[in-house]
Amino acid sequence: MKKYINPIGFFAFILIIGLTTACNEEPKKANGTKTEIVNEPFQKRSVPRFDRDSAYAFVAKQVSFGPRVPNTEAHRKCKEWLSGKLKEFGAEVIEQDFQAEAYTGEMLNGTNIIGQFNPHRKKRVLLGAHWDSRHIADKDDERVDEPIDGADDGASGVGALLEIARQLGKNGIDIGVDIIFFDAEDLGKDNRDPNDKTDYTNTWCLGSQHWGKNLHRPGYTAQYGILLDMVGAKNARFAQEELSMKINPTLVNKIWTMAGQMNQGKYFVNALGPGVTDDHYFVTTLAKIPMIDIINLPEGNKTFGHYHHTHDDNIDLIDPNTLNAAGQVVLAVLYNENNQTF
Numbered sequence: 001m002k003k004y005i006n007p008i009g010f011f012a013f014i015l016i017i018g019l020t021t022a023c024n025e026e027p028k029k030a031n032g033t034k035t036e037i038v039n040e041p042f043q044k045r046s047v048p049r050f051d052r053d054s055a056y057a058f059v060a061k062q063v064s065f066g067p068r069v070p071n072t073e074a075h076r077k078c079k080e081w082l083s084g085k086l087k088e089f090g091a092e093v094i095e096q097d098f099q100a101e102a103y104t105g106e107m108l109n110g111t112n113i114i115g116q117f118n119p120h121r122k123k124r125v126l127l128g129a130h131w132d133s134r135h136i137a138d139k140d141d142e143r144v145d146e147p148i149d150g151a152d153d154g155a156s157g158v159g160a161l162l163e164i165a166r167q168l169g170k171n172g173i174d175i176g177v178d179i180i181f182f183d184a185e186d187l188g189k190d191n192r193d194p195n196d197k198t199d200y201t202n203t204w205c206l207g208s209q210h211w212g213k214n215l216h217r218p219g220y221t222a223q224y225g226i227l228l229d230m231v232g233a234k235n236a237r238f239a240q241e242e243l244s245m246k247i248n249p250t251l252v253n254k255i256w257t258m259a260g261q262m263n264q265g266k267y268f269v270n271a272l273g274p275g276v277t278d279d280h281y282f283v284t285t286l287a288k289i290p291m292i293d294i295i296n297l298p299e300g301n302k303t304f305g306h307y308h309h310t311h312d313d314n315i316d317l318i319d320p321n322t323l324n325a326a327g328q329v330v331l332a333v334l335y336n337e338n339n340q341t342f
């Protein structure tokens, strides 16, 4: 992803989303028929313990395939592994294949991987991360044209969500949860030429753009979404990302308050961070599901960590404690949502 440049009208747009989602309580119609509403009782459940070592192993496994750049063998193998894992943990999996043209002109064969828990429940939460890695190391001094491991930028969010999926499968939950691994997030054009005023926003997040226009189920919606991106680096700092604060400040405040109560305030700092163009922007604007982003935004002039889009974004950067902070807090949000349904 890249730093977000605020387009005119985004504030007004978010207001409209707020109004439509507020009136969205009626069952959705899909192909003329009402979506099944399951009235099985909810159980009060305790929050499972997120296993940081398991999450770390999921990150290391993705990195072991090599850079997950669309149209490569590593990408194909990783896709099979991710789908298999979600199925193993009890999710109903949809592989949404798509083609999209990158800014380079290359036609990319992408796949969004969607793992659904309790697909017929009306009350749903959407979780997301991107599973591709950047095709170039354009912020590095060497091997600039080679793809990066993307241990943090991509694999960390997916690893944390796989561990969450494993816990959902093992412990059960009554609300609906959808875990989407978006593809082709990181193949965009990072324009650092001050004379080039072209807006390259739409060259990023090709998978979530496709999904937002082609939902995996007609009429699909969720109460809200949480995106995890760069949630594994040692001493990460999850500042409150600017767009997320415009999209759903109530949710951001709720999550950061919970994190503080869970002694994770070292990571979830109560400070405003810069806005970023990430999958949450397209989920919010295209699918009209208000989604926020948990993302490492270090203090200082630069938006992202020193390793961002360089070969330093490798497994040595990853700290299981950071994965644990993000994963345990998101698990608590899910079970809190479940237990509020009484």
Ligand SMILES: [Zn+2]
Pocket: 001, 134, 153, 186, 309
């Ligand atoms: Zn990136």
